[in-house]
Amino acid sequence: MKQYFKNIIQTSSSLLYGLKITMRHFWQARNSRKPVGVEDKTYFEQKDGIVTLQYPFEELPVPDTGRYQLHNEIDDCIVCDKCAKVCPVNCIDIEPVRAVEEIGKTSDGTSKRIYAAKFDIDMSKCCFCGLCTVVCPTECLTMTKDYDFSVFDLxxxxxxxxxxxxxxxxEKQAEFEAHQAEKEKAKAVAAAAKAESATSEEVQKPASAKATAGKGGFKPKV
Incomplete structure (x- = not known):
C-alpha cells in the first residue's frame, strides 16, 4: 500500500515537472527567433523563441556559394557551347546561328559573333554540380539563390x-548561308584566276626559252 501511494506521488511529480517545462516554453514562444543563417555569429546564441519560420513570408538566408537554380544572362552569352559540353547530364540545349559580322559586345568587352537561336536549361535533369558556371568565359551563367522552384509538371x-x-x-541562317556562298564563289574565282595565271606563265616560258636558245646559238663541232 505504501509503494502504491509512493508511485502516485512520483508520477504526479514527474507530470508537474513536465508541465512546468512546457509552460516555460510556451512563455518563451511569445516571440520568434531572428531568421539568420548558420554562418551568422549569433546563430547558436538564440536559444529561446519559436524556431519554425512562417514560410514563405520568412526565409533563412542561403549561402553565397550555394548551388540552386541556373540563370543565363543572355546579353553576355557568346554561345561558345562550353557549358553544354561539360554538363554531365546534358541538361543544357543550345542551337547557335553564326553571324556574318560582330553583333555586339558583352559587359566585359568580349566580341559576340554567334546568335543564340536556342538556349534551354532543363533543371529537372540538373545535378547542381556547378561545372557549367566554372567554364563559362564571360561568367554569364550563374546559380541564383532561388531554391524553391518545385512544380507539378516537369x-x-x-x-x-x-x-x-x-x-x-x-532570316539570320539564310543571311549566313548567303554570306558563305559568296565566300565560296569568291574563292572559286580566285582559284580559277590563279590557275589561269599559272597556265599562261607555263606557255610563256617555252617561248622565252626558244628565243634565248636562238640568241645564244651554240655551234656544233665539225
Missing part, C-alpha cells in the same frame, strides 16, 4: 533564355 522546369523568334532565326 516541363515547367525547362527554362528558355533564347530571345529570338523563329522568323528571325530563319
Amino acid at each position: 516541363k515547367e522546369h525547362n527554362f528558355e533564355f533564347g530571345d529570338m523568334s523563329p522568323e528571325l532565326v530563319a
